[in-house]
Amino acid sequence: SQTIHQWPATLVQPVGSPLSLECTVEGTSNPNLYWYRQAAGRGLQLLFYSVGIGQISSEVPQNLSASRPQDRQFILSSKKLLLSDSGFYLCAWSGQGANSPLHFGNGTRLTVT
Amino acid sequence: AQSVAQPEDQVNVAEGNPLTVKCTYSVSGNPYLFWYVQYPNRGLQFLLKYITGDNLVKGSYGFEAEFNKSQTSFHLKKPSALVSDSALYFCAVRDVTSGTYKYIFGTGTRLKVLA
Numbered sequence: 001s002q003t004i005h006q007w008p009a010t011l012v013q014p015v016g017s018p019l020s021l022e023c024t025v026e027g028t029s030n031p032n033l034y035w036y037r038q039a040a041g042r043g044l045q046l047l048f049y050s051v052g053i054g055q056i057s058s059e060v061p062q063n064l065s066a067s068r069p070q071d072r073q074f075i076l077s078s079k080k081l082l083l084s085d086s087g088f089y090l091c092a093w094s095g096q097g098a099n100s101p102l103h104f105g106n107g108t109r110l111t112v113t
Numbered sequence: 114a115q116s117v118a119q120p121e122d123q124v125n126v127a128e129g130n131p132l133t134v135k136c137t138y139s140v141s142g143n144p145y146l147f148w149y150v151q152y153p154n155r156g157l158q159f160l161l162k163y164i165t166g167d168n169l170v171k172g173s174y175g176f177e178a179e180f181n182k183s184q185t186s187f188h189l190k191k192p193s194a195l196v197s198d199s200a201l202y203f204c205a206v207r208d209v210t211s212g213t214y215k216y217i218f219g220t221g222t223r224l225k226v227l228a
Binding site for chain 2: 054101109
C-alpha cells in the first residue's frame with residue numbers, strides 16, 4: 001500500500017533562517033506531488049505542485065521554493081524565513097488519473113519567531 | 114473557473130442525529146468531487162469521491178454524499194452522528210480542464226457533534 005512521510009512534525013525557526021521540509025512517498029511511482037499551507041486551521045493554499053522529476057509549478061510568488069530531486073521526493077525550501085511563513089504545511093500525492101484522490105501527510109507545524 | 118463553496122463555517126448536531134455538511138460546486142465539464150476530513154494537527158483524510166454513476170456515494174466511517182447535478186451540490190451526510198465525527202470537513206473539486214489536475218478546496222466546515 002502507498003504511504004506518505006513528512007517531517008519534521010514541528011519546527012520552530014528564527015526569522016531569516018533557512019528552511020527545508022521533506023516529503024517522500026512509498027508504494028507508487030510517478031505520483032503528482034503537492035505542497036499546501038494551511039493558516040489558522042482553515043483554508044488550504046496550494047503552494048507548489050509537480051507532475052514529474054524536476055517539474056515544479058508555483059502557485060503563489062513568495063520566498064519559498066520546491067524541488068523534486070527524485071520521483072517520490074518533494075522538498076520545500078526557503079533561504080530566509082519570514083514571520084508570515086508560519087503555518088501548517090501539508091505534503092500530498094495523487095495518482096495520474098483524473099479520479100485519483102489526494103493523499104496527505106501528517107503535516108509540519110512551522111513557527112517562525 | 115472551477116470552484117467549490119461551503120456555505121457554513123460550523124455545523125452543530127446532537128449525537129445520534131443525522132448530519133449534513135453542504136457543498137456546492139461550479140465546474141465546466143464533468144465534475145470530479147471529493148470530501149476530506151481533518152482532525153486537529155493532522156493531515157486531511159480522504160472520505161469519498163464522485164466521478165460518475167450513482168448519485169449517492171458511500172465512503173469511509175459511515176459517511177455518504179449525494180450528488181445533485183441540477184442544484185450543483187455534493188452534500189456530505191451521515192445517518193447517525195458520533196461525537197468522534199467532530200472535525201473539520203473539506204469539499205474539493207479536481208480541475209481537469211487546465212491539464213494541471215489541481216485540486217480546489219472549499220474553505221472548510223467545522224462539525225461539532227454534541228453528546
